[in-house]
Amino acid sequence: xxxxxxxxxxxxxxxxxxxxxxxxxxxxxxxxxxxxxxxxxxxxxxxxxxxxxxxxxxxxxxxxxxxxxxxxxxxxxxxxxxxxxxxxxxxxxxxxxxxxxxxxxxxxxxxxxxxxxxxxxxxxxxxxxxxxxxxxxxxxxxxxxxxxxxxxxxxxxxxxxxxxxxxxxxxxxxxxxxxxxxxxxxxxxxxxxxxxxxxxxxxxxxxxxxxxxxxxxxxxxxxxxxxxxxxxxxxxxxxxxxxxxxxxxxxxxxxxxxxxxxxxxxxxxxxxxxxxxxxxxxxxxxxxxxxxxxxxxxxxxxxxxxxxxxxxxxxxxxxxxxxxxxxxxxxxxxxxxxxxxxxxxxxxxxxxxxxxxxxxxxxxxxxxxxxxxxxxxxxxxxxxxxxxxxxxx
Numbered sequence: 001x002x003x004x005x006x007x008x009x010x011x012x013x014x015x016x017x018x019x020x021x022x023x024x025x026x027x028x029x030x031x032x033x034x035x036x037x038x039x040x041x042x043x044x045x046x047x048x049x050x051x052x053x054x055x056x057x058x059x060x061x062x063x064x065x066x067x068x069x070x071x072x073x074x075x076x077x078x079x080x081x082x083x084x085x086x087x088x089x090x091x092x093x094x095x096x097x098x099x100x101x102x103x104x105x106x107x108x109x110x111x112x113x114x115x116x117x118x119x120x121x122x123x124x125x126x127x128x129x130x131x132x133x134x135x136x137x138x139x140x141x142x143x144x145x146x147x148x149x150x151x152x153x154x155x156x157x158x159x160x161x162x163x164x165x166x167x168x169x170x171x172x173x174x175x176x177x178x179x180x181x182x183x184x185x186x187x188x189x190x191x192x193x194x195x196x197x198x199x200x201x202x203x204x205x206x207x208x209x210x211x212x213x214x215x216x217x218x219x220x221x222x223x224x225x226x227x228x229x230x231x232x233x234x235x236x237x238x239x240x241x242x243x244x245x246x247x248x249x250x251x252x253x254x255x256x257x258x259x260x261x262x263x264x265x266x267x268x269x270x271x272x273x274x275x276x277x278x279x280x281x282x283x284x285x286x287x288x289x290x291x292x293x294x295x296x297x298x299x300x301x302x303x304x305x306x307x308x309x310x311x312x313x314x315x316x317x318x319x320x321x322x323x324x325x326x327x328x329x330x331x332x333x334x335x336x337x338x339x340x341x342x343x344x345x346x347x348x349x350x351x352x353x354x355x356x357x358x359x360x361x362x363x364x365x366x367x368x369x370x371x372x373x374x375x376x377x378x379x380x381x382x383x384x385x386x387x388x389x390x391x392x393x
Contacts, residue, residue, distance in 0.1 A: 256292070
């Protein structure tokens with residue numbers, strides 16, 4: 001929420017973090033990752049933002065030039081818990097520069113890899129891929145479906161109990177359930193103290209089936225609240241994990257080129273579009289490809305789920321030697337752009353999305369700048385073969 005300063009309304013670092021979270025939810029990051037607001041005061045005013053692949057001295061210099069109070073970086077600067085903050089270390093010196101310069105830092109790493117318009121969306125846009133779908137969907141919600149069976153006269157109290165436990169919310173609506181009526185059958189056993197029926201006799205009684213969505217972290221509280229009001233000695237219920245039939249989140253994309261082209265031509269076009277240092281291919285250069293899988297950075301973990309039947313080629317940043325050999329032996333065509341080249345083009349792509357998101361912010365939000373001047377640490381060396389010549393004496 002933008003903060004008021006006198007009559008003016010300020011856009012803050014916290015507002016920027018919330019906007020990034022809305023576009024690429026931080027909860028989507030892998031457990032080993034570290035994303036979100038890493039450096040800075042959430043209440044600090046922000047009028048200029050630099051979007052960059054990672055934080056190095058060149059990126060900080062660029063931020064200083066544009067008077068940025070915040071950097072949104074793809075690669076986290078603070079990745080593991082800090083045991084100390086020493087300026088004789090590379091990361092320590094960079095952190096100190098940001099703190100002294102009062103430049104906040106927000107990291108959007110694997111959460112940005114798992115949204116359709118993130119890093120992979122930028123690479124897909126460079127190829128004008130069409131009909132794109134998530135390559136590796138995240139099939140599970142963090143929500144559960146809670147189903148409970150209750151006498152009709154107790155349904156409203158149970159619905160309220162589900163709500164008080166933290167369930168039955170959909171958007172801005174509470175007490176959201178589906179209710180259907182049927183018949184429940186049971187025979188109370190010896191020693192039972194049934195609300196309805198007698199031990200040893202088959203009982204058939206009207207019951208409502210109530211269904212509600214419950215966040216996973218609330219399910220224990222919901223069970224406790226419902227048990228408090230449920231009339232049965234033994235409450236019948238189901239807990240169902242939800243799957244998304246049309247997943248919105250996941251790693252990578254797959255789609256079609258507007259027209260088929262040779263693998264070599266695709267590699268050359270991407271080399272130019274991504275300003276790559278060196279681009280290589282796995283497969284025959286003359287092979288015509290159209291259905292393309294995209295995994296920015298490194299596609300090593302995604303290779304097992306890909307086959308020539310599923311895609312004509314994979315576009316990524318890098319593969320280890322053994323992964324590349326496996327791709328070749330399995331008949332997979334691959335374009336390798338280099339890790340930085342496959343990801344740095346996200347900056348202008350993400351800047352457009354963030355600009356649209358902040359269009360209604362006070363004053364149109366902060367001014368967005370991009371920094372894309374990155375090179376892979378390993379540089380290609382052009383080696384000329386020596387030609388032996390002989391002289392006559």
